[in-house]
Amino acid sequence: MSEFRFPQEELVTERLRLRAVGVDDAEDVAAACGAASTREFLPFLPNPYTVADALDWITNQAMRAYDEGGAQWALTDRETGRFLGVIGLPIVHKGRGAAEIGYWTAPWERGRGHMSEALIAVTEWLFKQPFHRATLAIDPANIASQRVALAAGYRREGVQRGEIVLADGSFGDSIVFSRLSTDPAGRTPRALPDLPGGHLTDGVVLVRPIDERDIEATWAAWNTPDIMRATVSTRVPTRDEAAKYTRAAYAEWLAGTAARMAICDAGSGEHVGSIGVYFKSGPGTAMLGIHLDSAARGKGYATRATKLVTEWAFTEAKAERVEAGTATWNAGSQAIMERLGWTREGVMRALIPAADGGRDDVVMWAVVREAAGG
Numbered sequence: 001m002s003e004f005r006f007p008q009e010e011l012v013t014e015r016l017r018l019r020a021v022g023v024d025d026a027e028d029v030a031a032a033c034g035a036a037s038t039r040e041f042l043p044f045l046p047n048p049y050t051v052a053d054a055l056d057w058i059t060n061q062a063m064r065a066y067d068e069g070g071a072q073w074a075l076t077d078r079e080t081g082r083f084l085g086v087i088g089l090p091i092v093h094k095g096r097g098a099a100e101i102g103y104w105t106a107p108w109e110r111g112r113g114h115m116s117e118a119l120i121a122v123t124e125w126l127f128k129q130p131f132h133r134a135t136l137a138i139d140p141a142n143i144a145s146q147r148v149a150l151a152a153g154y155r156r157e158g159v160q161r162g163e164i165v166l167a168d169g170s171f172g173d174s175i176v177f178s179r180l181s182t183d184p185a186g187r188t189p190r191a192l193p194d195l196p197g198g199h200l201t202d203g204v205v206l207v208r209p210i211d212e213r214d215i216e217a218t219w220a221a222w223n224t225p226d227i228m229r230a231t232v233s234t235r236v237p238t239r240d241e242a243a244k245y246t247r248a249a250y251a252e253w254l255a256g257t258a259a260r261m262a263i264c265d266a267g268s269g270e271h272v273g274s275i276g277v278y279f280k281s282g283p284g285t286a287m288l289g290i291h292l293d294s295a296a297r298g299k300g301y302a303t304r305a306t307k308l309v310t311e312w313a314f315t316e317a318k319a320e321r322v323e324a325g326t327a328t329w330n331a332g333s334q335a336i337m338e339r340l341g342w343t344r345e346g347v348m349r350a351l352i353p354a355a356d357g358g359r360d361d362v363v364m365w366a367v368v369r370e371a372a373g374g
């Protein structure tokens with residue numbers, strides 16, 4: 001038990017009052033923590049979660065948080081007193097002046113900016129104590145929580161491997177976000193904006209961020225030999241990896257490193273392929289990768305999707321140069337680049353692993369801002 005104790009204080013923001021959690025909150029806590037959407041990222045919660053569980057947590061943990069060296073608040077509506085959620089400091093490193101913050105919003109109160117507002121208030125309060133560093137440990141698939149982090153001025157630091165316990169008892173990675181007392185105020189700027197209105201379309205194809213709707217299609221694509229052959233992978237990932245990849249795909253978008261999108265038929269919404277833009281090889285340079293599901297080829301989807309996404313990369317993602325590599329054997333992809341007027345810049349020898357265990361040469365194509373009319 002720690003000797004250090006935080007002062008027990010109410011925090012008032014524009015719309016919220018953060019006050020001590022009390023036994024009167026038990027029914028709201030039970031309803032919120034009993035919801036599958038809360039448990040998804042807090043898998044240690046009892047299942048089912050009863051009012052007795054809530055009372056146990058309130059009396060044995062929340063109300064004793066300060067005695068244990070932590071802190072805990074209920075988020076309530078400042079005007080009506082309505083219960084909205086919980087935020088606290090479950091892990092405190094007093095000697096290092098660092099603390100990890102944890103939170104949840106009642107499912108019926110989400111998406112209204114409550115947690116972003118509360119996190120800003122709690123972080124500011126923490127920096128008035130002898131603390132200079134606040135952290136969050138977030139499941140890569142928990143996009144809402146990563147957005148809360150960015151809205152409260154936290155920056156993504158990196159991935160901690162095997163750091164959280166998942167619902168099936170296995171260990172999963174978490175992304176660390178941190179904010180220091182010396183960081184500038186305000187939301188953390190993002191290098192990659194969201195797609196305007198959530199998608200791009202020309203009326204024939206529709207391109208939208210990859211999410212869990214795309215698990216089966218991603219898995220099927222990874223099991224298509226010519227799709228895998230055109231990638232840098234040396235083995236077919238498992239279905240479990242396909243699920244993790246799709247659910248967490250937007251984390252990289254938020255990080256500004258990759259915009260991974262599903263290509264869909266604009267009429268039916270059916271998934272026909274995938275396209276990604278990767279911002280890893282230097283400022284202003286975007287690398288594009290694309291594949292179409294076997295049954296969707298020869299209908300112009302790839303050319304249309306490449307055009308839409310390239311325009312977005314120049315106009316919204318501020319790329320100066322968009323490049324793509326096509327294996328020398330990949331005549332279909334090269335035809336797309338030629339059709340779109342990209343410049344064939346040369347051949348990079350032995351760039352990607354080949355199916356026979358050797359290496360394949362890759363033709364490099366690029367379009368730069370002036371040529372794109374950007």
Ligand SMILES: CC(C)(COP(=O)(O)OP(=O)(O)OC[C@H]1O[C@@H](n2cnc3c(N)ncnc32)[C@H](O)[C@@H]1OP(=O)(O)O)[C@@H](O)C(=O)NCCC(=O)NCCS
Nearest residue numbers: 038041103104105110111112113114115116144145147151
């Ligand atoms: C994560 C959580 C606390 C967010 O609470 P909230 O009160 O809805 O958060 P806000 O309203 O402040 O939303 C903040 C951002 O999340 C986005 N968001 C909200 N719900 C979302 C969802 N289901 N999917 C993607 N983004 C979402 C909002 O658009 C907003 O982003 P923006 O500022 O970039 O526009 C809530 O979803 C929750 O309790 N989830 C279950 C428990 C949990 O995951 N806790 C955190 C563990 S690390």
